[in-house]
Amino acid sequence: xxxGPFAPGSLVRVxxxxxxxxxxxxxxxxxxxxxxxxxxxxxxxxEARAYGSSGLPPKALYLVRFRQKDLWPxxxxxxxxxxxxxxxxxxxxxxxxxxxxxxxA
Amino acid sequence: xxxxxxxxxxxxxxxxxxxHPVRVWERRESAIRSLLIEKGFLSAEQIHRKIEEWDHKxxxxxxxxxxxxxxxxxxxxxxxxxxxxxxxxxxxxxxxxKIVALKNTAKLHHLVVCTLCSCYPRMLLGLPPAWYKSAEYxxxxxxxxxxxLAEFGTMLPPDTELRVVDSTADCRYLVxxxxxxxxxxxxxxxxxxxxxxxxxxxxxPALPAGSxxxx
Numbered sequence: 001x002x003x004g005p006f007a008p009g010s011l012v013r014v015x016x017x018x019x020x021x022x023x024x025x026x027x028x029x030x031x032x033x034x035x036x037x038x039x040x041x042x043x044x045x046x047e048a049r050a051y052g053s054s055g056l057p058p059k060a061l062y063l064v065r066f067r068q069k070d071l072w073p074x075x076x077x078x079x080x081x082x083x084x085x086x087x088x089x090x091x092x093x094x095x096x097x098x099x100x101x102x103x104x105a
Numbered sequence: 106x107x108x109x110x111x112x113x114x115x116x117x118x119x120x121x122x123x124x125h126p127v128r129v130w131e132r133r134e135s136a137i138r139s140l141l142i143e144k145g146f147l148s149a150e151q152i153h154r155k156i157e158e159w160d161h162k163x164x165x166x167x168x169x170x171x172x173x174x175x176x177x178x179x180x181x182x183x184x185x186x187x188x189x190x191x192x193x194x195x196x197x198x199x200x201x202x203k204i205v206a207l208k209n210t211a212k213l214h215h216l217v218v219c220t221l222c223s224c225y226p227r228m229l230l231g232l233p234p235a236w237y238k239s240a241e242y243x244x245x246x247x248x249x250x251x252x253x254l255a256e257f258g259t260m261l262p263p264d265t266e267l268r269v270v271d272s273t274a275d276c277r278y279l280v281x282x283x284x285x286x287x288x289x290x291x292x293x294x295x296x297x298x299x300x301x302x303x304x305x306x307x308x309x310p311a312l313p314a315g316s317x318x319x320x
Contacts, residue, residue, distance in 0.1 A: 024274045026220050028247065041203055043275040061274055068250075068269075077251045080266040086274040 004060035004089060010036045011095035012064060014087060022050035025091045033095045034066040040086055060089040162231035166197050167279060168300035170229060171311075172293040174206075175284040181208070188279065192229065199228045201277075207270060208281045209307070214261055216254065216269045216307035217278045218246035226277035230302060237306065247271060257308040280307040287314035 006012055016030040017023075024046050040063055044055030068081040075081070127135075141147045170192055174181040184191040188204035204226055207215040219225065220243045225233040236242050245253050250269050254261055261267060270278050282304040288296060291314075298317055303309040 024221060026247075026271060026273060028220075040205075040274075040276050046274065061276075063276075065268075068267075072248050076249065078263055078266060081250075081268070082266075083247055083269040083271060085271045086276055088274065 004039055004042075004062075006036045006039075006060075006062055006089070006092060006094075008036055008038050012036055012062075012092045013095045014064070015091050015093055017091060019047060021047070023047050025087055026085065028071060029064075029066060029085055029087070032066055032070060034064040034070075034085075036092075037063040037065045037084060043088075045088065045090075061086050062089065062092065064092070159227075159232055162227065164230040164300075164302040164305060165297075166192075167226065167229035167302070167305045168297040169195060169293070170197070170279070171281055171300045171305065172297035174281055175288075175296055176293050181281070184281070197228065201228055203276045204229070204279060205276050206279045206281050207268070207307075209283050209310075211283070212264070213266050213268065214307065215278075215280045216246060216250050216267065217272060217280060218243060218269060219272045220244070220247055221271075221273055224272040224277060226279050226305075228277075229279055230305060234302070254308060257303065259309050280305050282307075282311040285311050285314050 011033060012035070013033050014025065014029045014031060017025075019025075040061045042058035043061050045053075045059050046055065049055040063084050064087050065082050065084045067079075068075045068077060068083055069079060071083065138147075138152065142149055142152075170184065173195060174184050180191065180194075183194070184206045185208055188206045189199050191206075192199045192204065207217075209215055219237075223233050223238040225237060227233070242253065247269055250267055251261055254267075272278050282300065284296075285299055288299065295317070299312040299314065301309060301312055304311045
């Protein structure tokens with residue numbers, strides 16, 4: 001399977017897209033940097049499927065890993081603790097590029 | 106953890122009597138269900154049968170997979186590489202979402218949550234417990250997972266890395282707990298008794314060997 005736009009190990013930033021309605025990117029990772037752990041596969045876009053479209057062509061879905069201490073400043077736990085989230089390709093940009101800024105921040 | 110009394114899971118329409126006032130989503134589900142029956146897309150019997158089918162699914166399939174992996178290192182490797190193919194080897198129908206197995210070790214612990222709704226490896230574990238769907242678990246499992254684990258009685262050593270996995274999209278996660286000490290030579294059926302549902306979500310370790318009553 002081709003890797004798509006992001007190779008494992010890539011540093012990425014989650015975009016804060018102004019998507020209304022159904023989407024699968026939790027707010028707590030938006031605007032944050034993480035590492036691509038792996039490509040999970042390609043799946044129909046849930047944002048389109050939720051409203052009657054086929055969601056095709058399928059989009060690349062990546063498991064992206066974030067450091068807990070980056071997400072929660074008050075995090076109590078080991079510095080090595082992480083959280084991994086499946087995120088579709090159109091929500092990701094290479095870190096250091098794109099807007100990468102939380103809306104309203 | 107506070108226990109969520111909300112049974113309004115969209116995969117699980119219960120036309121049974123309610124112990125609380127009917128909510129807007131339940132009214133909507135009921136209206137859609139009535140329309141589907143009225144227009145002949147589904148029969149009430151088919152819906153009942155599906156509900157019964159889901160109510161009868163348990164975490165036994167998942168326990169069987171874990172016990173098989175404990176007893177067979179080659180199978181464990183296949184499970185970690187491609188969990189759909191590996192579970193199909195055991196005759197389990199896992200043609201739905203992609204399944205990913207996460208192996209716990211002495212230095213690494215996994216915890217699974219779905220912050221957006223209630224995604225859960227139902228094909229292996231059956232329906233999720235009410236607490237898994239509660240707003241409290243879904244929010245705190247990502248922001249203060251070690252405290253949540255402690256409330257489940259799981260004290261994670263500070264130097265054990267904790268990896269929370271939020272199943273937000275098309276993958277379903279199964280935790281492969283550590284094999285309990287003192288189970289050397291046990292057969293798979295006996296091992297499977299130690300594989301609790303909670304251990305495959307990651308809120309608890311597998312049950313200790315001594316927890317089994319003598320046969």
